[in-house]
Amino acid sequence: MSTNLRNVTLICAVPILLGVALATGLAWSGTPDSTAAVAAAASGPVQKWAKVSVELPASHAAFPPGNGADIANGQCLICHSAGMVLRQPPLTLDEWTGEINKMRNSFGAPLPADQVGVLARYLVGINGRQQSPKGPAAVDGQGS
Amino acid sequence: MQRSTSLRPQLSRRRFLARAGGIGLTGLLGASAWEAMAATLVELPMVNGQRELVTDFPQKGAMLLQRTRPPLLETPFEVFDQGVFTPNDRFYVRWHLANIPTSIDPATFRLNIRGHVQQPVALTLDELVREFKPFEIAAVNQCSGNSRGFFSPRVAGGQWANGAMGNALWKGVRLKDVLDRAGVKAGAVQVRFSGLDTGLLPQTPNFMKSLAIDHARDGEVMIAYAMNGEPLPLVNGFPLRLVVPGWYATYWVKMLDNIEVLDKPDDNFWTTKAYLIPDTPFANVQPGQQGVKMIPINRMLPRSFFTNVREGAVLKAGQGTTVRGIAFGGDTGVAKVLFTSDAGGRWQEARLGPDQGKYGFRQWEVPLRLSSPGPHKLMIKAVNTAGNAQPDHPNWNGAGFMRNVIESVSVQAS
Numbered sequence: 001m002s003t004n005l006r007n008v009t010l011i012c013a014v015p016i017l018l019g020v021a022l023a024t025g026l027a028w029s030g031t032p033d034s035t036a037a038v039a040a041a042a043s044g045p046v047q048k049w050a051k052v053s054v055e056l057p058a059s060h061a062a063f064p065p066g067n068g069a070d071i072a073n074g075q076c077l078i079c080h081s082a083g084m085v086l087r088q089p090p091l092t093l094d095e096w097t098g099e100i101n102k103m104r105n106s107f108g109a110p111l112p113a114d115q116v117g118v119l120a121r122y123l124v125g126i127n128g129r130q131q132s133p134k135g136p137a138a139v140d141g142q143g144s
Numbered sequence: 145m146q147r148s149t150s151l152r153p154q155l156s157r158r159r160f161l162a163r164a165g166g167i168g169l170t171g172l173l174g175a176s177a178w179e180a181m182a183a184t185l186v187e188l189p190m191v192n193g194q195r196e197l198v199t200d201f202p203q204k205g206a207m208l209l210q211r212t213r214p215p216l217l218e219t220p221f222e223v224f225d226q227g228v229f230t231p232n233d234r235f236y237v238r239w240h241l242a243n244i245p246t247s248i249d250p251a252t253f254r255l256n257i258r259g260h261v262q263q264p265v266a267l268t269l270d271e272l273v274r275e276f277k278p279f280e281i282a283a284v285n286q287c288s289g290n291s292r293g294f295f296s297p298r299v300a301g302g303q304w305a306n307g308a309m310g311n312a313l314w315k316g317v318r319l320k321d322v323l324d325r326a327g328v329k330a331g332a333v334q335v336r337f338s339g340l341d342t343g344l345l346p347q348t349p350n351f352m353k354s355l356a357i358d359h360a361r362d363g364e365v366m367i368a369y370a371m372n373g374e375p376l377p378l379v380n381g382f383p384l385r386l387v388v389p390g391w392y393a394t395y396w397v398k399m400l401d402n403i404e405v406l407d408k409p410d411d412n413f414w415t416t417k418a419y420l421i422p423d424t425p426f427a428n429v430q431p432g433q434q435g436v437k438m439i440p441i442n443r444m445l446p447r448s449f450f451t452n453v454r455e456g457a458v459l460k461a462g463q464g465t466t467v468r469g470i471a472f473g474g475d476t477g478v479a480k481v482l483f484t485s486d487a488g489g490r491w492q493e494a495r496l497g498p499d500q501g502k503y504g505f506r507q508w509e510v511p512l513r514l515s516s517p518g519p520h521k522l523m524i525k526a527v528n529t530a531g532n533a534q535p536d537h538p539n540w541n542g543a544g545f546m547r548n549v550i551e552s553v554s555v556q557a558s
Contacts (some may be wrong), residue, residue, distance in 0.1 A: 030341065049250035049269050054202035054378050056246055072250030078346050084166055085435040089191055089298035099300055127192070133440035140299075140542025 068122025090129040203377035214239035219307035225451035228505040231311035259405035262327030276317035282504035292544030298377030316368035339399035352409035389476035428540035443475035445548040448526035461557040468509035477502030487521035514557035
């Protein structure tokens with residue numbers, strides 16, 4: 001492409017791009033797919049990379065007192081803050097047991113098997129509901 | 145677009161006025177009771193839905209606290225009324241593992257591409273920016289479990305309302321181009337991604353997600369180094385995040401530093417055991433239903449929301465106003481957004497805002513005049529360009545994934 005042609009292209013491209021920008025900015029019910037246009041227009045200044053250092057807030061929340069609170073404070077808080085547990089909906093004994101076993105089996109919580117029952121009953125006590133008479137727990141116990 | 149001040153979102157919010165000592169809360173909150181005294185509390189419309197609006201996370205504005213460590217921060221819904229791009233400092237945050245680096249030095253950071261390739265590559269951030277063609281795309285990032293708190297019966301997990309989503313203009317490089325630099329060998333089947341975060345216990349599985357090789361090379365999956373024109377906030381994945389347009393956010397690996405081409409299917413925990421959905425329409429099953437085939441979660445479903453009118457709002461009868469909101473098509477664009485003010489009796493097409501890309505949010509608006517005083521049920525439904533519409537009844541599964549029922553708000557005309 002000659003220098004002249006390049007200049008012409010630039011001169012023409014500016015109003016066209018402006019037109020596109022205006023059309024996209026103002027026209028409601030625009031074209032259904034402008035992904036390609038967005039991709040083609042990708043440019044801009046080179047990214048400047050600065051070191052980033054931040055501080056994440058700590059959680060000082062502890063579990064409320066009760067039989068099993070020491071297990072909850074000692075075990076659950078290794079990997080996550082207490083709020084995750086306290087903000088759950090009230091769960092049944094089976095559902096809490098399922099959650100505890102997910103933490104042991106999938107994520108490696110070092111909770112001895114003989115403490116699962118105590119912890120589950122504690123969690124029902126602070127945030128539980130009666131077992132549904134209709135059978136299986138609603139929760140599928142995935143690791144997510 | 146005309147803004148209607150009469151319909152500003154009304155947050156159910158109250159100042160927390162505990163007196164010095166915070167007696168009632170010391171048991172629950174321990175040492176943080178003192179800090180909580182100044183906190184603003186928000187009631188999400190679900191049992192046990194009280195959340196603190198916090199401002200102490202780095203590079204973030206006011207966010208709804210779901211969990212401090214590892215952070216789960218929800219975008220307050222009124223943010224979505226401000227436009228189709230979610231500001232970086234209000235963009236939701238979701239981490240699985242608590243060992244998150246809090247300091248990243250771009251001088252030493254490397255993106256590694258390895259595995260079933262011709263030659264492993266370690267790229268600096270400058271090389272990514274300088275040596276690859278930039279690519280930009282608007283795309284919604286939505287947590288698989290967005291809206292989990294509205295499941296009935298309730299299920300365990302992050303108890304989000306509708307704010308575990310956001311739309312950004314992502315800028316970076318195509319994954320395909322980066323894979324080509326390393327040279328994918330014949331026989332590659334998947335590409336696995338992981339970031340700098342790790343678990344607290346050595347036995348906790350590292351967070352890794354995989355995509356099929358053809359998906360990874362489709363020219364849309366990308367590695368973002370900028371979000372809405374700025375570097376990503378650290379808690380949103382600085383310096384690099386995988387962007388998988390149209391797919392749930394579990395695949396959008398944050399602090400991405402490792403790309404591994406696999407010559408056999410990934411068998412890691414996060415791919416084979418977690419983030420599985422029933423292989424049914426809308427991932428819908430009955431509570432307790434057994435024997436359903438489970439598959440990895442994948443493409444998003446269409447959704448739409450009201451952003452300037454909330455449950456219980458009071459509107460002036462006989463007076464015209466504008467109702468508006470946002471919609472997205474899931475794995476493709478929005479074809480139309482349908483509105484009803486008589487609980488689904490008569491649907492009308494909403495006017496759509498500018499199209500910023502088929503994977504992004506799209507604003508919608510309708511003029512509304514409720515002539516008769518009394519209760520009215522407003523509903524909104526998106527239909528995507530593949531013809532898929534939001535369902536009339538809520539989809540349900542035990543993990544609380546993929547909610548996309550038609551949204552409704554009950555208002556009062558007086």
